[in-house]
Amino acid sequence: MTLWTRVVEANRPGPAEHSVRFRIASALVVIIAIAACWSQGELGAPLALFAIAATIIGNAFSYWRRERPWPLVKPILAACVVGGFVWFIVTVTRSATPGDISTVEAPLAALFAWVLSTHSFDVPARKDVAYSLAGSAALMAVAAAQTVDLSLGIYVLAWVVCGLWGLVSMWQSMSGAEGVPWITLGVAGLVVAVLTVVLVSLLPAPHVSTSLVFPSSSAGAAPVNSPSNLTDGGSAGLPAHAASPSGKTGVGGFLGFAKSLNTGVRASLGDQVVMRVRATRPAFWVGQTYDTWDGQSWMQSKNPADSRSVQTLKSGSPFDIPVASDQQATLSPASTNIQTFYLAQSGPNLVFHADNAQRVYLQSQHLLVTNDGTIVSSTSMGTGTVYTVVSADSTATAAQLQAATAVGASGIRPDILTPDQQTRYLQLAQPDPRVAALARQITAGIGTPGDPDPHTEAKVSAIETWMSSHIHYSTDIPPLQANQNAVDSFLFGSRIGFCEQISTATAVMLRSLGIPAREAVGYVPGSYNPITDLYQVEAKDAHAWVQVWFPGYGWQNFDPTANVPLANPSPGSVIAASTGHFLGRLPWVPIGAALVVMVGAFELRRRHIRRPPTWAHRSALELERAGAHAGIIRRGNETLIAYCARLADAAPGCRPELMTTASVIEGFAYGGIEPSADQMAWVSAFTRRFRVGRRSATTGGPGEGRGQTRDTSRASSKEAAAASSGR
């Protein structure tokens, strides 16, 4: 045997696969996977169309040659695949960033599409078609790797449907079955759905790996040409309108991302998706902080346009962010929180981040960083912009903060603010005795006169508690007059407001107590999507909260609006909550009524099907039931007369009636002798009476009865068939 012969023998395909449906389904899943990669931008249109056409032609060719595959096809395809690998390695070597898996995915998608489409030319056997089916999963995974929204869902759905169709076709081909076992398939589909949900729930959520270069890309970026260095809606030349409802500042109506935040202006927030965030854990995505309060608006004393107070980072991505002196958290162990932001809307050129950003991966020439931690890109940020921020999360516990405000044993505080910083963060528009009195009243009893410990954490908690019990949340409040004091009218007026009023009032009260505080604006984490593993941030998630300075811990976030700690959601809890919410909204009364009707109809139909077709069969069944009660089971090959004779042995008093009944029934079933109406009525009445009498008189062995019930029904079926055929 020559080497060539051995190779041919070793690669001899199995029996040819003749199922056209299986082949169509297999080709479809490959095509859908290619289309999914195309839709996610991982395959160009020419390559995707070529791969789809090659898959169709290849499968047709394989079906045509399934009985006699050309031996030369395998070497040719092997050469094609090797060529594809060479191209992949060359491409990756030239263009991919080491460690950046996102730069490998496009060549990888092209390679997979190439391999699958070439493989379709050599799928003569069932095993080969099944490989195509399974191989499409790899292509779907590549498509899924770059997906940040639910748009892939339609492709996944189509892929699953065609895949299941293919698997069922494979089963039909294997078993020689025709038709679809809908009930089995439905149960299997349900099991698949439940298992998928369970797996997604139980598997730990994937997070950005620290061993890789973080994704960043710019979309429609242009140098910012705005005097304030803040842009509006992704346009490089459109300056941010400071708290002006006529401006386009902010996505979905939020007016905060500008040089100033006017708390007297009202805006309604939309539900557009602003961005999606994949993060190690949820946090407030900070955009800006404000330190200066003028009674109605917050402003930044360090304007990003002021080059003297702003640090310009020109290192290029990644940018290392210097830590401000007031942000240093020497007492709190920092944990890394990596966040990747996928912008779904053109937005301001602010770099949102969790607190204490340390490094920013952003395709921008330089970054502008103010000493309050606000990070501004020098280029505009359009839809599709991706950037990653690495933050050192130094959120302290309440106990730590309580200890932090106390004077240490040595009598030396670990850190203090500089006089300039103290001035900035204790600044008030004008002394407001009523607000200060209210703040003192709320915090009365905390600490003792002469106590050097300011008890900052306790006072903040007291004000938060007071807010939660005295303030009502509503975004539907009238705008303020131009000369109105926002805090005074809020605290001593309606006491109705939203995050801007609540956080501003808190910050002003804290400042009146001598506690450094500032206003922060940005977004809450948003809703977590367990499928995409992303926090979906909508315009209505825009938020304002308070940052309070603690020695040794820097600026700490407090949200008096939603006075609840942020929990780290797990996929399982989110799915459970969503499912519960969904189930809770279902109209259970109509559903229950429909279910009752369906079950009733099903039961009626079942009884109708199982109903004895003739009076003879019904009477025979009555006799069999009567015998079963007495433990006398009719054998499969036993005539009714013989059976009645056995029954008569057990009930000698009924022998004449039993034998007459058996004779009448057998005469009708096998002799075609139609009894009179009186005879039929008599037989029916006797059999019913006999069964009732047996049931009350005797008890049968349940095990024996169960074991022989099948025989009984078989005999009855035969009789029924015989009776209905008139024999």
Add this chain to the structure above:
Amino acid sequence: MVGSFVAVVALSSVAHSSGSGWVQSVGALSAAVLATGLVAPLFSARRARVSCTRSPSDTVAGRTTSLTMSANGPIRIQPLLPLGPEVRAGGRARGERQVTVEVVPRRRGVLDAIVIEVASSSPFGMVWWAREVVVPLPRPLHVAPRTGVPGIADEASSDSLGDAARRRSSITGDPRGIRQYEPGDSKRSIHWPATSHTGTLMVSETDRSTDIPVVVDVTLPPDPEAAEREAERVMALVSRYLSRGVPVVLCSFEPGGRTVRVVLDRIELGRRLARAVSVP
């Protein structure tokens, strides 16, 4: 199967290194399909019901014998005892279907049931799950031995059995008596006057006398293979007499004593040898 597991683990790994939830979702979906496809046939195989609806009464060792079986779903049937080729019970996705299963008994004997392997891959065809099922036959299957080389045998005629050895039940012949109907009796044998008289089905029996038979004494050795060879030899020997029209009285020495039967044709001969048991 192993490749599929590797693929699922790989997808999960990619998900964790790339941070993509979709990859994990696709992986979870694939794993769920895989797990369902691998486990579901177990239940299908357990739910599979097979019964034999038709089987012959007689066959010969080594000869392919067809059995008609009824299955409640698309399954694969592999006869194990006796062996036979694999059969697919195809057709509709649900409901009863008839399938012809061929078995090839290797040795003589009487089979009341056969052992088959029932396998199902429903609904995804990823893997076959199988279980062994003992299927009772509707009637005993007598497997006669092969016809071997007759060899030399001592022949003797004997009157020791009296007239009994010469009377044989037959469909036609002299009336012998009337008895109660038993399942399996021919409808033609029903004795209607007696039936109407007693109120239960009665059948008449007839028999006829035969020629003076040749008596063949058989003692099967304990070794199964040797016993098979001996049975084959007797089969050939007695068949030669039967082909000449000579009735044979077959006497076999078995653990229960001496068994004496008149054999008039090859079918009776085969059945008798199928039932014959070796002396230990």
